[in-house]
Amino acid sequence: MIKVAVAEDNALLAKSIQEKLGFFPDDIRYKFRGINGKDLIQKLEADSNIDVILMDIQMPEMNGIEATSIISQNYPHIKIIMLTVLDDENHIFQAIRAGANGYILKDEPPQKLLSGIKEILGGGAPMSAGVALKALRLMRNPIQEGEEENSQESFSLSKRETEVLQQLSKGFDYKQIAEFLHISPATVRKHIENTYSKLQVHNKMEAVQKANKHRLI
Amino acid sequence: MIKVAVAEDNALLAKSIQEKLGFFPDDIRYKFRGINGKDLIQKLEADSNIDVILMDIQMPEMNGIEATSIISQNYPHIKIIMLTVLDDENHIFQAIRAGANGYILKDEPPQKLLSGIKEILGGGAPMSAGVALKALRLMRNPIQEGEEENSQESFSLSKRETEVLQQLSKGFDYKQIAEFLHISPATVRKHIENTYSKLQVHNKMEAVQKANKHRLI
DNA sequence: CACCGAATACGTCAAATGTAGTATATCCCT
DNA sequence: AGGGATATACTACATTTGACGTATTCGGTG
Numbered sequence: 001m002i003k004v005a006v007a008e009d010n011a012l013l014a015k016s017i018q019e020k021l022g023f024f025p026d027d028i029r030y031k032f033r034g035i036n037g038k039d040l041i042q043k044l045e046a047d048s049n050i051d052v053i054l055m056d057i058q059m060p061e062m063n064g065i066e067a068t069s070i071i072s073q074n075y076p077h078i079k080i081i082m083l084t085v086l087d088d089e090n091h092i093f094q095a096i097r098a099g100a101n102g103y104i105l106k107d108e109p110p111q112k113l114l115s116g117i118k119e120i121l122g123g124g125a126p127m128s129a130g131v132a133l134k135a136l137r138l139m140r141n142p143i144q145e146g147e148e149e150n151s152q153e154s155f156s157l158s159k160r161e162t163e164v165l166q167q168l169s170k171g172f173d174y175k176q177i178a179e180f181l182h183i184s185p186a187t188v189r190k191h192i193e194n195t196y197s198k199l200q201v202h203n204k205m206e207a208v209q210k211a212n213k214h215r216l217i
Numbered sequence: 218m219i220k221v222a223v224a225e226d227n228a229l230l231a232k233s234i235q236e237k238l239g240f241f242p243d244d245i246r247y248k249f250r251g252i253n254g255k256d257l258i259q260k261l262e263a264d265s266n267i268d269v270i271l272m273d274i275q276m277p278e279m280n281g282i283e284a285t286s287i288i289s290q291n292y293p294h295i296k297i298i299m300l301t302v303l304d305d306e307n308h309i310f311q312a313i314r315a316g317a318n319g320y321i322l323k324d325e326p327p328q329k330l331l332s333g334i335k336e337i338l339g340g341g342a343p344m345s346a347g348v349a350l351k352a353l354r355l356m357r358n359p360i361q362e363g364e365e366e367n368s369q370e371s372f373s374l375s376k377r378e379t380e381v382l383q384q385l386s387k388g389f390d391y392k393q394i395a396e397f398l399h400i401s402p403a404t405v406r407k408h409i410e411n412t413y414s415k416l417q418v419h420n421k422m423e424a425v426q427k428a429n430k431h432r433l434i
Numbered sequence: 435c436a437c438c439g440a441a442t443a444c445g446t447c448a449a450a451t452g453t454a455g456t457a458t459a460t461c462c463c464t
Numbered sequence: 465a466g467g468g469a470t471a472t473a474c475t476a477c478a479t480t481t482g483a484c485g486t487a488t489t490c491g492g493t494g
Contacts, residue, residue, distance in 0.1 A: 076380065096356050125349030132342030139313050139356055158440060171423030173480065187442050193482070194440095203450090203482075204422060206388030375470060390450065404472050410452075411470095420452075420480090435494105442489070451480065459472075464465100 002117060003051045006033040007040040007067060008083075009059040013106070017054060017083065020110040027114060036060050037067025048075050052117050054083040055100070057091055065091075065098050072099025079120045083113075089134050096135070102126040103135070155198050157216055164191045166217045169208045219334055220268045223250040224257040224284060225300075226276040230323070234271060234300065237327040244331060253277050254284030265292050269334050271300040272317070274308055282311050289316025296337045300330075306351050306432055313352070319343040320352075354432065372415050374433055381408045383434045386425045 004021060008014040014033050021028045031050060034040025036059040044050065053071065057064040068080050081102035082095045092103055102120045104113065105128040116126035127135060157165070160181075167177040174192075178185040192204065201207045211217045221238060225231040231250050238245045248267060251257025253276040261267065270288065274281040285297050298319035299312045309320055319337045321330065322345040333343035344352060374382070377398075384394040391409075395402040413419060416427045428434045 076383075093356070096353055101350070101353060119346070123346035123350055125344065125353050127342065129336070129340040133318070133340055135352075135356065136313055136318060136342050139310070139352065160441065168422065169426060171418060171420055171426060173420070175480090183441085184443055186444055189481075190443080191441080193484090196482085201388065203388055203390070205385065205425065208422065209386060209388065377471065392450090400471080401473055403474060406451080407473080408471080410454095413452085437494085438492090440490085440492105443487080445485080447483090449480100449482075451478100453476100453478085455476085456474080457472095459470100461470080462468085464467085 001029045002027055002121065003029050003031050003049060004054065004117065005031050005040065005043070005050045005052075006054045006083075007037060007059065007064060008033060008054075008056045009035050010056075013056075017106075020113050023110045024114050028117070037062030037064060037070075040067060041070060044071065044075065044078075048078070050075075050078050052120060053078055053080045054113075055080050057082060057084040057086050057095070065094050068095060068100050069098040081116060081120055081126065087128070087131050087134065089138055092131055092134055093138055103131045104128050105131065155211075155214065155216060157195060157198060157211070161191050161195050161198075162211075162217055164188055165195060165208060165211050168192065168204055169212070169217060218246045219244055219338065220246050220248050220266060221271065221334065222248050222257065222260070222267045222269075223271045223300075224252075224254060224276065224281060225250060225271075225273045226252050227273075230273075234323075237330050240327045241331050245334070254279030254281060254287075257284060258287060261288065261292065261295075265295070267292075267295050269337060270295055270297045271330075272297050274299060274301040274303050274312070282308075282315050285312060285317050286315040298333060298337055298343065304345070304348050304351065306355055309348055309351055310355055320348045321345050322348065358432070372428075372431065372433060374412060374415060374428070378408050378412050378415075379428075379434055381405055382412060382425060382428050385409065385421055386429065386434060 006014060006017055008017060018030055018033070021030050031047070032043050034043055038061045040053070055064040055068055064082060064084070068082070071078060072080060079102070080100045081104055082100045083104055083106055085106050087105060095103060102116055102125055104116050104126060108128060119126040163181060164177060167180060172180070174185045174188045177188045181188070192207070195207050196202060199207050199210045201210055208217070223231060223234055225234060235247055235250070238247050248264070249260050251260055255278045257270070272281040272285055281299060281301065285299070288295060289297060296319070297317045298321055299317045300321050300323055301308070302323050304322060312320060319333055319342055321333050321343060325345060336343040380398065381394060384397060389397070391402045391405045395405045398405070409421065409424065412424050416424050418424045418427055425434070
């Protein structure tokens, strides 16, 4: 039995989805519905024993993209299928980046829905025909990211701190870095410690990941 | 009747594909086979009345990627499905960029092959389960230019080990990861320890960097 | 010059991590 | 049925790291 939850603000559409799922009482167990992203997440906190979520995109309070992002982080065992009428490239791209593994249009017949659910649980990525094409086109012409880097955050790492983080990212320990830079291990440690407050992190791994993300190293 | 051509250098495998297609005499009409990319293109020049090409990647003279690139340019009405054993991200990416709209592994049963062929003609993008996941990951994390894919190294991390490394990369310590995955910190530690020998590293940072570099997480 | 940020260095204690074992259960494949 | 890979859990010990302090030196700038 596949346990399914739904996020859909429109009551009529939610009903319709539930009816589609009802065609397969031997395979699907419909558990609950959130009326928006936030509501769904709250219900998940009470019961996260879910295999697949069917997620609408346009919802009040919290939309399906945000909800997908949060849920795929916190409940990685749950597979998310976007179930929506929106199929423009931007929404597809955002949904995939947020962690959705499937993208099915709402007008697909019940049988397609079931096979999509089974496909995603088998490690696949079910997509309605038009969506799959757009996804491929996205891959052929990747969207440039980094254009709108609103990073007023400068962090202002010193030269030495940057060097130390670079070595750190290669897996060296403090002693090795100290030898490499001809300074004392205690100093290496201090440099790293100082980056923690600048980057607002609390360990090596986070510091390196954050510095990497912001292209500081 | 769907007219299908095949590009495959290995005679036995070509025979096997032809047999698979032979299961569906009402749907599929097998037309011809090229023993490599160049040979297929020559045969297409004589007869381009083809709906779908099943294309191997590894072939002498001209491989499947190059052939796909040329054919999708010159015969845009022909849909191309990569039919191969290679499923690493680099090959998938190259095939898609070259113009392939499907990517099916050779060990799929005949029924899957037929549904894939029908799907691609319906505007879809049939992909074997593991391939679809990798394609999505490519979209989430576009390949950096200049990134060398010398990865015949498989490392073969288990599912659990991969999950643990993912959490590790976010800066969580063993206790936090343990809670998150509902296992003991000691087990988390053991999983991580086991990745060290597989990845040939000796600490968290190196493991995460290497796993990242090889797109294992 | 006086100040300040950066770099250097050391000490201490608690917590996290690396290394090396052992052990059990499950699942898959042969 | 048995073997191999995986997941789980634990103990024990040595090392590394995180957090908090203190302190000296040097280079540039107001």
